[in-house]
Structure formats: structure tokens, C-alpha cells
Amino acid sequence: MRDKQVQDLKEYKYGFSTDIDTIKAPKGLSEDVIKFISNIKKEPKWLLEWRLKAYNRLKVLKEPDWQKPKYPKIDYQDLYYYSAPKSFKDKPKNLDELDPKLLETYKKLGIPLQEQKRLNGIAVDAVFDSVSVATTFKDTLTKQGIIFCSISEAIQNHPDLVKKYLGSVIPITDHYFATLNSAVFTDGSFVYVPPGVRCPMELSTYFRINASDTGQFERTLIIADKGSYVSYLEGCTAPMRDENQLHAANVELVALDDAEIKYSTVQNWYPGDKDGKGGIYNFVTKRGLCQGNNSKISWTQVETGSAITWKYPSCILKGDNSIGEFYSIAITNNHQKADTGTKMIHIGKNTKSKIISKGISAGYSDMTYRGLVDISKNAKNSSNYTQCDSLLMGNKCGAHTIPYIKNKNSESNIAHEATTSKISEDQLHYCQQRGLNSEDAVGLIVNGFCKEVLQQLPMEFAVEAQKLVGISLEGSVG
């Protein structure tokens, strides 16, 4: 019985694909494709120009190559940059009009789109390949003045907000993948929380890559106006395919005076099979700007999927007294590779940041924490605390820590700690003596190792993440 359970768990249970008619843009990256995307989404002229500007810059940019996990060259002309279910040509007004196959897909994934079936309120925006499928609990949110919709809708309905903030944190002049995203982004979520409003429920986006040969380029923009609070969750899965798929999203957060944004990710893209075949390249740019005084941005991530994870959710602490936090668990197994960490850029006075990173590598995987703490000359009285711990299972995997620490003024403090170790025999022995089998014992110890980060997740997610941590390591200790 238990063996069967373990077997079930070992397999990537979100690996199915949905057979659904799609509209795709012509293969490859060109001005025409960008015009096609812009046209099909009925975008205003300024946005098309903005995209083309990014595209022109992209032509002269070089793909970065300093990262630890190397990958075969991506042929950008061999990808589809837009894919949407056919039934979406005219966006369905409500869930009843939605393709039942889509509903079925999300049901299988455990994401209920039907609001009434939901006991506690989490508003979900589901993104399927290139488009947003459905957004739930819209009415409740609208009453409070909160805007939560797909970014395409926001471009139509709230162009001023989008125009003002889009690209304000990740400009089109950024690095290669961010610029690529600016040129071809298809959909994503948009959140605006008006001044003084505390968002009553968790907002959530669920990303799903379905079509093959498709890159997913979503763009998320979250704006927390003065004195507001929002907690946002993000989850991702993809079907099992033999080829590698590219996912290059951009996420921009803007926190004004006294605002707080909490952004949590549970990333479970298809990691490839046991031999490292297939899987998602997760090259995401996430950046938060604490623009106002006393603002706070907190990133929490649980990274278990993807063949290669390459991302550094960052905080730019511009406002005085602003706070940046980064909590991360990254788990790699089999042939997965990860190069992840954060950047804390202190600009304002009395800014504080905290980094807790836990890395676990097993099998033949390779994990790198890379981080930057930069305290500028004017960031008087700032402080940073960094802790990154790595856990190794077996001697075929690697764990690396590469922090960059820059302190440019005499009134600020930086403290950094890092350790690397394995699960101690004593701890395992103790647990097994008390009747746990070795897998459960490892799960328990690893969960304890990750506890500091798991605690930061909203309750429902925390339970799921805890399970995910266990599943990702199944079979790594024998």
C-alpha cells in the first residue's frame, strides 16, 4: 500500500496535457509576431511602440552566460510566442461559457474556478498558456476598489495605471530575458490596491503551460497604493514533455508609502525526467520597488520544479525606513539545476533587509545561491541579515554559495552567514528509532530545516508546500 503511495508521489502528477484547439502566432520572433500579439489583444498604440522598442533593443543584446547551470542554446525562432485556446477568440463573459475541457484541467490541478465551491476565499486568476482564463471573486474585490484582473483587461480598462507603472521597475532596457518579455509578453495578472485598503483575501494566479514549443511570457504588475496591504500567491505547473520549454516572466511590484506587498511563489514546473530530459527553463525576472517611505516587500518562494531555475527576486529599498525580505526554499533532485537568490539594494535611510535561503540538493543536481547586498552611500543606518544554509544528499550533487556584499557607508551593518552540511546520522537514527521509516525521517528533518521559510507562507499554501518538499525528495535517500 505504502509502496504504491510512494510510487504515485514520485511521479509528476501535473504532467498531463489538455487536448484543446489553440490559436498560435506564427513560429519565431519578429516584428510581425509582436504586431500579431498586440493586434489580437487589441492593444493601444503606445504599448505596441513600447514592445517594438524593447524588440529593437533585444536585437543588440547578448544572452548572459555567467550563470552556473549551462544549457544548450535556445533557438528563439523555433518557439511560439502566442498560444491561446480557440474558444477565447472572444473572451467568455463568465465561467458557464468557458470550455469545459479547461474547467476539467483546472479541476485536475486542484484549482477550483467555481467560486461557490470554495470554502475560504482565495481569488484566483488562472493563466493557460498565453492568456488569462478566469478570475474569480471579482465582485467582492471590486466593492473595495481593488482591481484584480488579467493584465490584458487592465490595459483596456485601466490604461493610465498600466502606462504609469509598466516598466517602472523592470525597464525595457534591462537584461536579455526581461527585454524579451517586454517585447512579447502575452498575459499575466494585474493588481491595484487603493490607498488604505487591506485586501481581504489572498490573491492568486495559477500558471499553466499546455501547448508544446511554446514559451510562456507572462507579466505581472502589482501596485500597492499608500497604506495598503496585499498578499499574492503564484503557482505553476506544466505537462511532461521531452523538449525543454522556456518560461521568461517579468514580475513588477510597486509599494508606495506605508504599503506592504507579500508575494509567495510555489513553483512546480515540470522538472524533467529522471535522466534530465525535458523540463522547463524558468528564467524569471522578479523585482520589487519600495518606492514610498515605510513600505515593505516580502518575497517567499518554494522552488521545487523546473529543469533550470534561474531567478533573483529583488528589492530596491528606495523609500526611507523601507523593508525588504526574502525567504526561499530551493530543492533540486535528479538532474535539476538552480541558480537563485536575491538582490537587496539599499538606497533610502534606515532601510532593513533580511534574507533566509535554504537550499537542498539531491541526486545529480546542482544548486547555487547567488545574492547581492548593496548598501549605498546615502543609506545611512541600514542593516542586512543574511542566512543561507545548504543541505546535501549524496556526493553526486553540488551546493554553492556566491554572495556579493558591498557596504559603502560607516553607519550600516551587514551580517552574512552560510553553512553547508548533510542530514546527520544521529538525527536520522533518532527518528527511525521512534518508528519512522527513513523517507519519513528525512521528510521530517528537511521540513524542520525549511521551517523558517514555510512559516512565511499563507496557511493553505504552507501545507501544500510542506508536502511538495517531501515529494521532491522522494527516493533521494535509500
Next chain:
Amino acid sequence: MEKQLRTDFKKIIDSSNFSEKEIIKKEKYLNKFVQNGFPGKKNEDWKFLDLNQVIKSNIENLDYFNENIPNEVDPKIYVDGLEHNKIVFINGRIEKIDFKYEESDKFEMKDQFDSECLLDDVNSLVDLNSALTNKYYKIQVKEHYAVKKPVIIYSLTTSKISSKNINIRLDFDLKSNSSLKIIDYSIDKSENNFVNIVYNFNLQKDAILKNYKLDNEENNNIKYSYNNINLDTNSVAENFILSLGSSFIKNEINCNLNGKYSSAFVNGIFNLDNNKNHEIRTSINHLNENTKSYQLIKSVLGENTKSAYQGKIFVKSNAQKTDGYQLSKAILLSDNSEFNAKPELEIYADDVKCSHGSASGSLNQDSIFYLMSRGLNYKEAKELLINGFLLDVVEKITDNEIKNLIKNIMGLKECI
């Protein structure tokens, strides 16, 4: 630059007597350097100190050829209060070798070209050194011989030279169960030269090396020092770097722990003022089981100064039971000072204990308050705290005589 380099290279070859084979080798290194040039910001290892820029803005028309003019050694330069053997370099030319305390058949220095000791693929500066040094010296300590007194390697520059590139190269061979203490001591009367020193150490089984580098005299030269240390079973290398005087200096130490139970220690102090820019970069490669490394770097940064520490611990997949530790701490005294650190771990084995820590900040105001409440004035309190902070590193030195010498140089007094 290339034209100058080639003509100077020709002059060096013409004025020395290298064999055909050696010249071909040297040309290869020269071509490599010409191809890569001085390392700059784009090079990850030189991120914090852009040597290319530093040389461009400080030295006009760098000259790579030094005429072979003998200089008198002034005995006044010798370090007082410590009996020692001497090797004296003046402007990159060896002037005096004095091993009077040692048995001559157990400890010797030979002028010998040994192509095995050349360091390939390290960086362009080592290539430059390999191409342009006109003499290779090999220092050998025979089996079971402990060199009785420390060897001080004086490297002097006189006011006669300017805008010169000086290359010094030494190889050390420590046979099994031998031991050697060396002190690098530089005295500079010159300005705007680029000094490039490369040492290569080979430690056989049970050998002990104590390697101290003192850069305490104020000077306006740009310096680079690269030490490669290969350690066999059960051997120990202790390194200490005192980084005070030069306007630019980068010390690199690379330790390959090849044998089981070998260990490496690197401790360093930066105590900088007016516009100095120093860096220490270490890489400790744990390549076998049960190896150990320990690093402690402390820095005190005054007006307009910059220090950087890049330390890497690498653990190969078969190097189980590795114990690696690394700590860097900095006190910033001025708003114009800057501390950069990149403490790196690259680990491929699971049964290891590796950790690093890095902290930087201002002097602790509470401690100052405490001391002032006990009757010290602000300046004294500050001095006491800084001395205590740095003394911690000096105390790691295992040789008492040398420890006292270094304390004297730094003006540290032990509190009783």
C-alpha cells in the same frame, strides 16, 4: 602596449642566456598576455579592483625591461630584533643571499629553470611574470630538515626606477618532513611601478610552511602577489597577510589540498587610510579526504579607502570529511570607505562541514560609551577597540617571535 612589450621582451631575452626551448615557452606566455592584457572589471576575479584602469591612470608608458645594474645593499634595512636568513631583491634583481644559520647541504637556493613549476592558466599576470622574469630561483629544503631561522625576503625598490614593471619569481620545494618560515618584507623608495610577485610552493608529506607577507611601508606602487601552494598528505601551510602600506595591492593565495589530512590557514589584516585600495583573494581547493582550512580576514577602513575580500572554498566530490571555515569582518570608519566581500562556497561532497560568515559595520557605540565612562577619551577608546579587533588575527600566528615582530610593526601592545 604590445610594441613596447615585444621590444622589452627581446631585450630581456638578449641580456639573459635562456635555451631555445625556454625562449619558445616564454614567447608562448608573452603571446597569452598580449592576448588578454591586464585584467579589468569585466573579469569576475577583478570585479572590485580594476587593475587595467589602475595601471592606466597611475603609470604612463609602463616599461617592462630593467637594466641589470647592481645595487649596494644597505645593512640598515634589515629587520631588527629577529635573527634571520636573508634574500635581498633590489629593483627585481637579486643582490644578496645569506643563509648563515643553516646547514648548506640541507637548505639551498639554485638558479634553475624548471618548466614543471610554471603555472599555466592562472591569469594573465602570472603569464606576464612567466614571460618576463629573467631568473627562476628554486629554494629547496631537504628531507627531515627544519630551517632554523626564518628567511626574510626583502624586496626593495630604489628611487632610481619609475614606471617599471618588476617581476619576481621564486619556487619553493619542501621535501618530506621539512619546515620553512618565510617573511616577505618590502621597502619602497620608488613610485608608480608595477610589482608582480609569483611564488610557487610544493609541500611534500608532513612538511610545514609558514608564510608571512608584510606590506607595511607607505608607498605609491601597484603590487600584485600570487602564491600557489600544493599540499601533500599531512602537510600544513599557514599564511598571514598584513596589508597596510601600498596604494594598491592584491594578494592572491591558491591552496591545493591534494593529500589527506593536509590543512591550510589564511589570515589577513587590512588597516587602511588615505585613498588605499587593497584586496585579498583566496581559493582553497579541498581535493582529498579529511582536509581542513581556516580563514580569517579583518579590515579597518579609514578615509576614502576600499578593501575587498574574495574567498572561495571548493570541495571536490571525493573530499569527504572536509572542514572549511571562512570569516571576514570589517569596520568602516568613514562614509567614504567601502568594503566588498564575496565569500564563496562550491561544494560537491555531502559529508562536509563548511561555513562562512561576513560582517561589516561601524564601531560599536556601546563599547565606546563603556570605555569612555571608564575615563578614556574618544580617540583612546577607538584605538583600543580597533587594536583588539585586529589583535585577534595576529594572535593566530603560531610563531611567537614573528608574532611579536608583527605586533611591533603594527604598534599593538598586549594588554596585561
